[in-house]
Amino acid sequence: MKSNFILFLIAIFYSFNLSAQNQILITVKNNKDDVLKDASISLNSSNYFTISYSENSYHLKNIPNGNFQISISHLGYKTLTDSIKIQNQTLKLFYTLEDDLLNLETIVVTGNFDSRNKLESSNSISNLNENDLSKIPVRGTAQIIQNIPGIFTDASAGEVFTRVYTRGISASAEDDMGWYYVALQEDGLPISLVQHSYYAPDLFYRNDITTTKLEAIRGGNASITSMNAPGGIFNFISNKKRNVLGGEIQLQTGTQGNNNMFYRADASIGSPLGNNWYINAGGHYRHDDGARNTNFTFSKGGQFKFNVLKENSRGYFKFYGKLLNDNTNRYTGVSAVNWNNPQPAFGQSFKSTALMMPEFNASIPDGRNLLSLDHFNPAKGIHAQDYAFGIDLSQKLGNNWTIKNNIKVSTKSANWQTSISNAFVSLNNPLAYFITGAQFPIGQIVFKDTQSGIELARIDNSGILAGESFQYLTDGRLPNDAIMGTSTWLKDNEADELIQQLILKKQFENHILNFGFATGLSNTSVFTQGSFAFVTYENNPRMLSVTLENPNEPITYLSDQNGVSNYGGLFFGNSRAHITQLASFANDNWLLTNNLNLDLGVRFESITHKGSNDRYAPFTQNGGLDSNPYTDYDNGVLTPTGEKDLFNFTYNYISYSGGVNYKTSKQTALFLRFSKGNKAPELNYYFNNFSNTPINRKGEIQKINQLELGLKSSLTNFSIAGTLFYSQLNKIGASNFEFDETTNAVFYTPMQFNSSKTIGLEWESIYSPLKNLKFLFNGILQNPKTKTWTIYNANGTADTEDDSITNYSGNTLPYNPTVMFNLSTEYEFKNMSSFVKWQFMGEREANVANAFQLPAYSIFDFGMTYKISNNISTSLLITNLFNSEGLANFYGANSFGASANGITKDYIEGNPDVSFIVVPVLPRGTFLKLNYKI
Numbered sequence: 002m003k004s005n006f007i008l009f010l011i012a013i014f015y016s017f018n019l020s021a022q023n024q025i026l027i028t029v030k031n032n033k034d035d036v037l038k039d040a041s042i043s044l045n046s047s048n049y050f051t052i053s054y055s056e057n058s059y060h061l062k063n064i065p066n067g068n069f070q071i072s073i074s075h076l077g078y079k080t081l082t083d084s085i086k087i088q089n090q091t092l093k094l095f096y097t098l099e100d101d102l103l104n105l106e107t108i109v110v111t112g113n114f115d116s117r118n119k120l121e122s123s124n125s126i127s128n129l130n131e132n133d134l135s136k137i138p139v140r141g142t143a144q145i146i147q148n149i150p151g152i153f154t155d156a157s158a159g160e161v162f163t164r165v166y167t168r169g170i171s172a173s174a175e176d177d178m179g180w181y182y183v184a185l186q187e188d189g190l191p192i193s194l195v196q197h198s199y200y201a202p203d204l205f206y207r208n209d210i211t212t213t214k215l216e217a218i219r220g221g222n223a224s225i226t227s228m229n230a231p232g233g234i235f236n237f238i239s240n241k242k243r244n245v246l247g248g249e250i251q252l253q254t255g256t257q258g259n260n261n262m263f264y265r266a267d268a269s270i271g272s273p274l275g276n277n278w279y280i281n282a283g284g285h286y287r288h289d290d291g292a293r294n295t296n297f298t299f300s301k302g303g304q305f306k307f308n309v310l311k312e313n314s315r316g317y318f319k320f321y322g323k324l325l326n327d328n329t330n331r332y333t334g335v336s337a338v339n340w341n342n343p344q345p346a347f348g349q350s351f352k353s354t355a356l357m358m359p360e361f362n363a364s365i366p367d368g369r370n371l372l373s374l375d376h377f378n379p380a381k382g383i384h385a386q387d388y389a390f391g392i393d394l395s396q397k398l399g400n401n402w403t404i405k406n407n408i409k410v411s412t413k414s415a416n417w418q419t420s421i422s423n424a425f426v427s428l429n430n431p432l433a434y435f436i437t438g439a440q441f442p443i444g445q446i447v448f449k450d451t452q453s454g455i456e457l458a459r460i461d462n463s464g465i466l467a468g469e470s471f472q473y474l475t476d477g478r479l480p481n482d483a484i485m486g487t488s489t490w491l492k493d494n495e496a497d498e499l500i501q502q503l504i505l506k507k508q509f510e511n512h513i514l515n516f517g518f519a520t521g522l523s524n525t526s527v528f529t530q531g532s533f534a535f536v537t538y539e540n541n542p543r544m545l546s547v548t549l550e551n552p553n554e555p556i557t558y559l560s561d562q563n564g565v566s567n568y569g570g571l572f573f574g575n576s577r578a579h580i581t582q583l584a585s586f587a588n589d590n591w592l593l594t595n596n597l598n599l600d601l602g603v604r605f606e607s608i609t610h611k612g613s614n615d616r617y618a619p620f621t622q623n624g625g626l627d628s629n630p631y632t633d634y635d636n637g638v639l640t641p642t643g644e645k646d647l648f649n650f651t652y653n654y655i656s657y658s659g660g661v662n663y664k665t666s667k668q669t670a671l672f673l674r675f676s677k678g679n680k681a682p683e684l685n686y687y688f689n690n691f692s693n694t695p696i697n698r699k700g701e702i703q704k705i706n707q708l709e710l711g712l713k714s715s716l717t718n719f720s721i722a723g724t725l726f727y728s729q730l731n732k733i734g735a736s737n738f739e740f741d742e743t744t745n746a747v748f749y750t751p752m753q754f755n756s757s758k759t760i761g762l763e764w765e766s767i768y769s770p771l772k773n774l775k776f777l778f779n780g781i782l783q784n785p786k787t788k789t790w791t792i793y794n795a796n797g798t799a800d801t802e803d804d805s806i807t808n809y810s811g812n813t814l815p816y817n818p819t820v821m822f823n824l825s826t827e828y829e830f831k832n833m834s835s836f837v838k839w840q841f842m843g844e845r846e847a848n849v850a851n852a853f854q855l856p857a858y859s860i861f862d863f864g865m866t867y868k869i870s871n872n873i874s875t876s877l878l879i880t881n882l883f884n885s886e887g888l889a890n891f892y893g894a895n896s897f898g899a900s901a902n903g904i905t906k907d908y909i910e911g912n913p914d915v916s917f918i919v920v921p922v923l924p925r926g927t928f929l930k931l932n933y934k935i
Contacts, residue, residue: 023064023065023066023087023088023089023090023091023092024060024061024062024063024064024091024092025059025060025061025064025085025087025091025092025093025094026058026059026060026061026091026092026093026094027042027058027059027061027073027093027094027095027096028057028058028059028093028094028095028096029059029073029075029096029097029098030095030096030097030098031078031097031098031100032097032098032099032100032772033772033773033829036057037075037078037098038054038247039075039076039243040059040073040074040075040098041073041074041075042059042061042071042072042073043071043072044061044064044069044070044071044072045069045070052244053244053245054244054245055245059244064087066087066088066089067086067087068084068085068086069084069085069086069087070082070083070084070085071083071084071085071094073096073098074106074108075098076104076107076130076131076213076214077100077101077104077107077130077132078098078099078100078101079098079099079100079101079106079715080106080118081096081098081099083096099717100769101715101720102715102718102719102720102767102769102775103119103713103715103720103721103722103765103766103767104119104128104130105118105119105120105713105714105715105720105722106118106119106120106715107119107128107130109122109126109128109216110189110216110236110238111126111186111189111216111217111218111226111234111236112124112126112216112218112221112222112223112226112227112234113222113226114226114504114506114515114517114586114588114590114602115506115513115515115590117590119713119722120664120668120670120713120715121598121662121664121670122662122672123221123598123600123660123661123662123672123673123674123711124218124221124222124660124672124674125151125218125219125220125221125709125711125722125724125726125763126216126217126218127149127150127216127217127219127722127765127779128214128215128216128217129145129148129149129214129215129217130213130214131212131213131214133148134208134212134214134215135876136836136864136878138862138878138880138926138928139208139209139253139265139287139928140156140159140160140292140880140923140926141156141159141160141161141163141203142160142163142165142185142203142206142208142235143155143156143163143164143165143203144156144880145208145215146165146215146217146235147823147840148823149215149217149219149235149779150763150764150765150779150780150781150822150823151167151168151219151724151761151763151779151780151781152165152166152167152217152219152233153165153166153167153171153816153817153818153821155179155816155889155890155920156889156922156923157332157889157890157920157921157922157923158176158331158332158333158890158920159291159292159299159300159329159330159331159332159923160203160207160300160329160331161201161203161204161329161331161383161385162176162177162179162199162201162203162331163179163180163201163203164176164179164180164816165179165180165183165235166179166181166182166183166232166233167182167183167219167220167232167233168219168220168232168707168726168728168759168761168763168783169728169730169757169758169759169761169783169785169814169817170182170220170231170232170705170728170730170759171785171814171816171817172730172733172735172755172757172814173680173703173733173734173735176890177198177199177201177685178196178197178198178201178683178685179201179203180196180201180202180203181196181232181680181683182230182231182232182233182680182705183223183230183232183233183234183235184202184223184227184228184230184233184234184235185202185203185206185235185237186227186234186235186236186237187206187236187237187239187323188236188237188238188239188321188391188393188407189236189238189393189407189502190391190407190409190500190502191227191228191230191500191521192205192206192387193205193411193413193496193498193523194228194496194498194500194521194522194523194580194582195496195498195523195525195578195580195683195684196683196684196685197527197683197684197685197688197689198685198688198689199415199417199492199494200415200492200494200527204383204385204415205325205385205387205413205415206237207285207303207304207325207327208237209267209269209283209284209285209303209304210249210251210267210268210269210283210285211239211240211267211269211281211283211284211306212237212238212239212240213238213239213240213241214237214238215235215236215237215238216234216235216236216238217233217234217235217236218233218234219232219233219724219726219763220232220233220676220678220705220707220709220726220728221658221660221674221676221707221709222600222602222658222660222674222676223676223678224604224656224657224658224676224677224678224679224705224707225586225588225602225603225604225656225657225658225676225678226586226602226604228500228519228521228582228584228606229582229606229608229679229680229681230680231656231676231678231679231680231705232680232705239281239306239308239321240269240271240281240283240308241281242271242273242279242281242310242312243271243272243273243279243281244273245272245273246270246271246272246273246935247270247271247272247934247935248268248269248270248271248283248934248935249267249268249269249932249933249934249935250266250267250268250932250933250935251265251266251267251268251930251931251932251933252265252266252267252930252931253265253266253267253928253929253930253931254928254929255878255926255927255928255929256926256927257289257290257291257292257923257924257925257926257927258291258292258293258294258352258353258924258925258926259294259352259353261289261290261291261292261293261294261299262288262289262290263287263288263289263290263926263928264287264288264289265285265286265287265288265289266285266286266287267283267284267285268283268284268285269281269282269283269284270282270283270935277311277312277313278309278310278311279309279310279311279312280307280308280309280310281307281308281310282305282306282307282308283305283306283307284303284304284305284306285303285304286302286303287300287301287302287303288300288301289301291330291355292332292923292924292926293332293353293354293355293923293924294353294354294355294540294541295330295355295357295359296359296360296380296541297359297360297379297380298380299329299330299382300327300328300329300330300382301327301328302325302326302327302328302329303325303326303327304323304324304325304326304327305323305324306321306322306323306324307321307322308320308321308322309321315396315397315398316394316395316396316397316403317394317395318392318393318394319392319393319394320390320391320392321390321391321392321393322388322389322390322391323387323388323389323390324387324388325385325386325387325388326385326386327384327385327386328381328382328383328384328385329382329383329385330357330382330383330419331382331383331419332355332357332920333355333356333357333420333421333422333423333920334356334423334890334892334918334919334920335349335350335351335354335356335918335919335920335921336349336356336425336895336916336917336918337351337888337916337917337918337919338914338915338916338917340853340909340913340917342856343856343888343917343919346895346916347425347481347538347539347916348539348540349540350540351886351888351921352884352886352921352924352925353540353924354540356423356485356540356542357379357419357420357423357542358379358419358420358487358489358534358536358542358544359379359536359541359542359543359544360378360379360380361378361379361451361544361563361564362376362377362378362563363376363377363378363489363561363563363565364376364377365377365489365491365530365532365565365568365569366568366569366626366635366638367530367569368530368569368573368575368617368638368639368640368641369528369575369640369641371620371626371638371640375491375530377418377489377491377565378418379418379419379420379489381416381418381419382417382418382419383415383416383417383418383419384414384415384416384418385413385414385415386413386414386415387411387412387413388411388412388413389409389410389411390409390410390411391407391408391409391410392406392407392408393405393406393407393408394406394407401507401508401509402505402506402507403505403506403507403508404503404504404505404506405503405504405505405506406501406502406503406504407501407502408499408500408501408502409498409499409500409501410497410498410499411496411497411498411500412495412496412497412498413494413495413496413497413498414493414494414495414496415492415494416492416493416494417490417491417492417493417494418489418490418491419490420487420488420489420490420534421487421488421490421531422486422487422488422897422898423485423486423487423918424485424486424487424895424896424897424898424899424918425481425483425485425486425538425895425896425916426483426484426485426486426538426896426897427482427483428460428462428471428479428482428483428484429465429470429471429482431465431466432486432897433483433484434446434462434465434559436486436533436566436567436571436897437533437547437559437560437566437567437633437634438533438566438567438570438633438634438636438637439549439557439559439633439636440633442549442557442559442633443462443463443465443466444461444462444463444549444550444551444554445459445460445461445474445549445550445551445552446459446460446461446462446547446548446549446550446559447459447547447548447549447550448460448477448479448535448545448546448547449545449546449547449548450543450544450545450546451543451544451545451546451562451563451564452543452544456475456477457477457478457479457537457545458473458475458477458478458479459473459474459475459477459550460472460473460474461474479537479538480537480538480539481538481539483538484535484536484537484538484545485534485536485537485538485542486896486897486898487533487534487536488531488532488533488534488571488572489530489531489532489534489565490529490531490572491528491529491530491531492527492528492529492530493526493527493528494525494526494527495525495526495527496523496524496525496526497523497524497525498521498522498523498524499520499521499522499523500519500520500521500522501519501520501521502517502518502519502520503517503518503519504516504517505517511591511592511593512589512590512591512592513589513590514587514588514589514590515586515587515588515589515590516585516586516587516588517585517586518583518584518585518586519582519583519584519585519586520582520583520584521580521581521582521583522579522580522581522582523578523579523580523582524577524578524579525577525578525579525580525684526576526577526578527574527575527576527577527688528574528575529572529573529574529575530569530572530573530574530639531569531570531571531572531573532565532566532567532568532569532570532571533565533566533567533570533571534560534564534565534566535547535559535560535564535565535566536564544563544564545560545564546560546561546562546563546564547559547560547564547566548560555631556631557631557633558631558632558633558634559633559634560634561632561634565634566633566634567634567637568626568634568635568637568638569637569638569639569640570619570637570638570639572639573617573639573640574614574615574688574692575614575615575617575641576612576613576614576615576684576687576688577612577613578610578611578612578648578684578687579609579610579611579612580608580609580610580611580684581607581608581609581611582606582607582608582609583606583607583608584604584605584606584607585604585605586602586603586604586605587602587603588600588601588602588603589601589602596663596664596665597661597662597663597664598661598662599659599660599661600658600659600660600661600662600674601657601658601659602657602658602659603655603656603657603658604655604656604657605653605654605655606652606653606654606655606656606679606681607651607652607653608651608652608681609649609650609651609652610648610649610650610651610652610682610684610687611648611649612647612648612649612684612687613645613646613647613648614645614646614648614687614688614691614692614696615641615642615644615645616641616642616643616644616645616646616693617639617640617641617642617693618639618640618642619637619638619639619640620636620637620638620639620640624636625637625638626638646691646693646694646695646696647696648687648691648696650699650700652681652682652699652700652702654679654681654702655679656676656677656678656679657676657677658674658675658676658677658678659674659675659676660672660673660674660675660709661673661674668714668715668716669712669713669714669715670712670713670714671710671711671712671713672709672710672711672713673709673710673711674707674708674709674711675706675707675708675709676705676706676707676709677704677705677706677707678704678705678706678707679702679703679704679705680702680703680705681700681702682699682700682701682702682734686700686734689736690736690752700734701732701734701754702732703730703731703732703733703734704729704730704731704732705728705729705730705731706728706729706731707726707727707728707729708726708727708728709724709725709726710724710725710726711723711724711725712724718768718769718770719766719767719768719769720766720767721764721765721766721767722764722765722766723762723763723764723765723766724762724763724764725761725762726759726760726761726762726763727758727759727760728758728759728760729756729757729758729759729788730756730757730758731756731788732754732756733754733755733756733757734752734753734754735752735753735754735755735792736750736751736752736753736793750793750794750795751793753791753792753793753806755787755788755789755790755791756787756788756789756790757785757786757787757788757790757814758785758786758788759783759784759785759786759814759817760783760784761781761782761783761784761785762781762782762783763779763780763781763783764778764779764780764781765777765778765779766778766779773828773829773830774826774827774828774829775826775827775828776824776825776826777823777824777825777826777827778822778823778824778825779822779823780820780821780822780823780841781818781820781821781822782819782820783817783818783819783820784819785813785814785817785819786811786812786813786814787809787810787811787812787813787814787849788810788811789810790808790809790810790812790849791806791807791808791809791810792806792807792809792849792850792902793806794806794807807850807905809849809850809851812846812849812850812851813846813851814846814849815845815846815847815848815849815851815901816845816846816847816855816890817845817846818842818843818844818845818857819843819844820841820843821841821842821843822840822841823838823839823840823841824838824839824841825837825838825839825862832867832868832869833865833866833867833868834865834866834868835863835864835865835866836862836863836864837861837862837863838861838862838863839859839860839861840859840860840861840862841857841858841859842857842858842859842860842887842889843857844856844857847891847901847904848891848893848901848902848904849902850902850904850905850906851906852904852905852906852908852909853891853904853909853917855888855889855890855891855919856887856888858885858886858887858888858922859885859887860880860881860882860885860887860922861881861882861883861885862878862879862880862881862882863877863878863879863882864876864877864878864879865877871934872933872934872935873931873932873933873934874931874932874934875929875930875931875932876929876930876932877927877928877929877930878926878927878928878929878930879925879926879927879928880923880925880926880928881922881923881924881925881926882925883925884924884925885922886921886922887921887922888919888920888921888922889920889921889922890919890920891917891918891919891920892917892918892919892920893917893918894908894912894915894916894917894918895915895916895917895918899918904917
């Protein structure tokens with residue numbers, strides 16, 4: 002009887018325990034009656050339960066009896082909260098989430114030390130969700146970012162070598178360092194710690210379907226939440242955990258320009274692994290013939306990303322990684338005439354001409370070790386590799402303390418094998434012959450096609466030094482009576498990096514206090530070598546082998562069999578650096594009232610640059626490397642002398658920012674913020690400005706002051722966010738790249754220090770008069786001006802005797818439009834959705850002299866998606882629908898070594914008919930996608 006009684010008690014206890022383990026079935030839909038599968042659900046902000054998903058419902062199990070506050074959120078929709086009571090039952094709930102038109106209730110982490118929604122943040126923040134990203138053609142990072150209001154982007158060169166900046170903070174963001182003031186991040190940490198010429202973070206980022214959203218902050222808290230990037234942060238966030246097995250496969254094909262083919266495959270998958278473990282993995286591979294005409298594949302390669310997540314009652318632990326192995330290239334300029342209304346010159350096309358060296362294989366002596374050869378092929382373009390692994394953890398420590406740490410190690414390399422410059426060099430110009438490094442190449446010059454060996458032209462340049470024109474000796478002609486002023490551009494960049502950020506958070510009744518420190522360590526090296534190359538000046542350039550064949554004299558070879566001349570004699574740079582970047586920071590978010598909060602932050606940063614540049618001189622052995630006096634192409638290789646110019650400088654600065662946010666209602670908030678930021682020099686300061694000279698002074702820390710006043714409002718069918726801003730940039734170092742035709746030397750002019758100021762209004766808005774129809778409008782109005790500005794004029798020679806300084810204070814800042822906007826409409830009907838977008842880029846000054854203006858242009862994009870089934874959809878995307886011929890960039894006069902700042906109003910008046918170099922926007926691209934969701 003005693004045994005039976007004990008069994009009876011156990012049975013009663015067991016049945017009571019079972020009855021207390023309730024469950025909830027929740028169906029979540031949007032206002033179009035579509036089931037939302039990836040919602041985040043919480044009960045009293047705690048994990049009382051396990052969750053799964055099946056049959057269009059979320060299953061919450063193991064819930065104790067009681068009263069709960071349930072919260073349901075989903076990207077792109079307003080967060081819904083509800084009070085529920087459960088008592089020994091299975092509860093079935095049905096919810097419809099309202100559209101959050103500007104994602105103002107979306108939780109953001111970028112530019113904030115703690116997560117908060119955009120409406121409550123006193124920063125100018127925008128984001129693109131997964132749906133937004135799916136409507137943007139995969140033409141590179143800058144193409145995506147141009148959809149963020151107030152951001153100037155130049156994606157005319159292709160996927161890389163792009164320019165991105167905000168609010169007139171642009172002066173040092175040159176073509177070869179276009180991300181100077183802003184941070185490109187991936188999951189909260191910078192892509193790279195290092196920037197210098199031809200080495201920017203966009204080399205190591207490729208967007209694909211493993212990315213769930215982009216968060217962007219302009220100015221503001223970027224000064225205190227990012228590493229040396231006060232202009233803004235662009236943070237691409239990878240896929241989060243999946244509560245059930247799921248994923249996506251995406252296949253794309255299309256054409257660009259003159260029917261150049263494009264192929265791409267993306268895939269991602271995620272799943273719970275049991276016991277609160279989750280995994281995500283995916284990536285892409287692509288093959289792209291390019292938007293312009295080249296005789297080689299423009300881009301190919303891809304990446305693989307993953308993350309493994311473990312959750313517990315106090316937080317999470319995540320291990321993540323990325324393996325990028327990718328080849329791409331970048332477009333150079335196109336010739337134009339007519340300063341008032343630029344038109345293509347020399348038979349070129351703004352839509353299809355690439356004007357780049359064709360594919361060939363050459364072996365060029367390595368200036369660092371003359372017994373070694375560098376294999377060069379311009380078809381390889383830029384080979385970027387990035388192998389990165391990191392750990393991200395967040396844990397509650399008790400007593401309202403939380404610790405969060407994100408640490409990443411990576412090894413990166415970027416090998417450039419492409420061309421630099423594509424200027425017109427007339428056969429009447431002595432430069433066409435003397436740039437070869439030959440002593441006196443006067444007489445009969447013979448040009449042959451390197452592929453066929455056929456003689457294309459034979460000329461006599463005997464009178465050229467007396468100002469007389471060259472003479473053709475046979476019927477053969479070179480196109481446009483010219484060659485291309487170009488160089489092989491070989492760069493080897495490597496970097497091993499560690500980046501880490503630790504944050505401790507303490508939550509009081511009315512305060513959220515965050516403090517911590519960030520660390521960045523990088524060992525980097527760069528080798529640069531340039532050789533002249535003989536190339537025809539025409540739409541589809543050909544390589545030329547060139548000889549001097551005077552009667553009764555031995556043949557002198559001005560180029561090798563591939564057309565390469567002056568081996569390693571145009572450029573040489575061999576540098577290395579160790580960067581140590583340390584920062585400590587503190588931020589207090591003080592809730593003064595239920596609707597008013599004060600946000601104060603300060604950051605101390607210390608950056609040390611330690612490294613060296615090799616000094617160099619021409620190799621002087623008689624007859625050159627091969628001891629043959631008749632092979633002139635190897636007579637001037639630049640090699641290290643053994644001397645090194647050392648640098649070891651530390652930059653310390655304090656940045657601070659304060660903001661106040663006032664919610665006038667649940668849907669509307671105002672904010673005011675002042676920020677004082679700093680920008681320490683990048684490594685190009687040492688690598689570029691001290692060629693064969695001692696590095697006897699440190700660079701200047703640029704100062705950035707910004708004031709912002711913003712409004713955010715999220716109503717039922719209309720949302721708007723606008724920011725009135727003032728920004729001032731001081732101590733801007735400026736130097737020009739120049740070429741001395743008398744010595745064939747390349748040099749940088751002495752540094753000038755300048756300042757600028759910009760006032761403007763940026764906005765984004767959405768209006769949805771019907772549930773299936775939306776109108777989106779974002780953009781910027783601004784007045785960007787130089788405050789004090791001088792340019793150093795070297796007058797075309799390295800000799801300083803004839804140099805001068807020109808003052809351009811008060812002029813309009815170059816490349817910053819006074820007006821720029823995106824206007825689009827989106828319509829959905831049953832299984833069909835479509836959009837049309839108009840991007841308008843206003844007129845921009847092409848240089849600080851304000852001598853030439855790049856005309857305004859418009860680009861239209863179109864997209865349509867058809868949902869075949871719940872799992873399968875197909876999309877058509879067309880970018881630059883009408884094949885507009887906008888001009889994005891300007892490189893100056895059409896001569897080798899020219900720069901944009903060399904063009905003045907006097908020059909244009911005196912040379913109204915000369916050609917110049919511009920970079921057009923990319924031509925039309927048509928892409929067809931097929932998506933399968935698991």
